[in-house]
Amino acid sequence: MTGTALLALMSMGTVGGAHLLSNARWTWRAPRVGIALWQAMGLCWGVATIGTLLGIALWPYSQGIVRGLPDLWADEAARLNALHLAALLAAVSLTAVLLVMLxxxxxxxxxxxxxxxxxxxxxxxxxxxxxxxxxxxxxxxxxxxxxxxxxxxxxxxxxxxxxxxxxxxxxxxxxxxxxxxxxxxxxxxxxxxxxxxxxxxxxxxxxxxxxxxxxxxxxxxxxxxxxxxxxxxxxxxxxxxxxxxxxxxxxxxxxxxxxxxxxxxxxxxxxPEPIRRSTRAAAMAAVPLLVVLPILLYAVPH
Incomplete structure (x- = not known):
């Protein structure tokens, strides 16, 4: 699977994860762990969603996001059709909206x-x-x-x-x-x-x-x-x-x-009910994974 497809899966996965986490009660036993997981999930959604749109926009260059952006700049987006341009505009717009609203x-x-x-x-x-x-x-x-x-x-x-x-x-x-x-x-x-x-x-x-x-x-x-x-x-x-x-x-x-x-x-x-060690360990392992993995996928070529 390409990096773009994996980023799309992560973006959709965080939406499903937010549904589950908003109804979860185990987070009440370890609220700091729950807060860290929510923060990681929110960051993952933003990075993965923007990355998915960029990956679609840069598809003609077949080099992924990190290597495709310099080529896009060099040829002034000459290889992009209407679909790719729309994805690029959506990625830039979503990034700008999120930053401006923050x-x-x-x-x-x-x-x-x-x-x-x-x-x-x-x-x-x-x-x-x-x-x-x-x-x-x-x-x-x-x-x-x-x-x-x-x-x-x-x-x-x-x-x-x-x-x-x-x-x-x-x-x-x-x-x-x-x-x-x-x-x-x-x-x-x-x-x-x-x-x-x-x-x-x-x-x-x-x-x-x-x-x-x-x-x-x-x-x-x-x-x-x-x-x-x-x-x-x-x-x-x-x-x-x-x-x-x-x-x-x-x-x-x-x-x-x-x-x-x-x-x-x-x-x-x-x-008070203590949280299971396995649950805490799984949540703490998921936090860096959610933060780092979508960033690494920006370098994966198509």
Whole structure:
């Protein structure tokens, strides 16, 4: 089989893999492994899909993508017919759209955070009961972090201080600091930009939802290193019952929307199930394979 055919198979395979992974529950047992697999699968889809289109466009040169591109440039695409030109245009367009939308997503998030930081400087206050945390005088429960390159800010509302006891509050703050420390916002950016590119495709939305839930579970696990699972679990239940305010754009909140994700997080906190070694090993082996293989196939000739 040619490199183009293999790239096409990988592109279609990642779509099927996304269907399976969005419904998988084993990832809840090892959310960091699941996040890495989602990232690798997303990168594989982009590289393989663009590579498939380039392979079709460069078919007349019979040298694959890497060697065919210089020949394409040298003869000014003289060998290409209408089908090959259409594939080349599609490859260039898809690459440009994905990159532009990713940059646009970064711009929107940075702008939203800058505005929110300016607003926090005006309306937030410090409280000795919650050091290194900004407090908003608002009765509705809210807790979120504003990630940043130099410094991140953890924000809670006055309603949260009244809702939670000191141990539960400490668990929530540990969860938010985990988001900031592990830069989960950067994990979400490519998936959020992909949803902007394909807003009508349900699988893209389901993929983003799955990654968001895994990120919350990963932050739960890190918070559990410093606080007991029960403290965080009861805090999540209190938040769910209080119907907290949605986290502002560009931030990461402690409670995901909907009761099902919250109950899933509570259940795994109170009754954790270890992932099978074979499953973890297979997933970790798949991550570099999904990243490296489509890139190598660019050099395979027709």
């Amino acid at each position: 940059l646009y997503a970064v711009f929107r998030v940075v702008r939203a955070r800058r505005r929110h930081r300016a607003l926090l400087a005006l309306v937030s206050r410090r409280d000795s009961a919650v050091p290194d945390t900004l407090v908003l005088d608002h009765p509705i429960a809210a807790a979120y972090c504003v990630p940043g390159v130099r410094s991140s800010k953890v924000v809670v509302s006055a309603g949260t201080l009244e809702l939670l006891d000191p141990d539960e509050l400490a668990a929530v703050l540990a969860h938010e600091r985990a988001h900031a420390r592990e830069r989960h916002d950067l994990v979400l950016l490519p998936f959020a930009s992909l949803r902007q590119v394909f807003p009508q495709i349900r699988l893209v939305g389901r993929s983003l939802d799955a990654v968001e839930l895994l990120i919350e579970m990963a932050a739960d696990d890190r918070a559990r290193r410093h606080r007991t699972p029960r403290e965080l679990a009861t805090a999540l239940l209190r938040f769910a019952a209080a119907r907290p305010a949605a986290a502002p754009s560009g931030t990461l909140g402690v409670a995901t929307s909907g009761d099902i994700p919250v109950m899933a997080r509570v259940q795994r906190l109170m009754d």
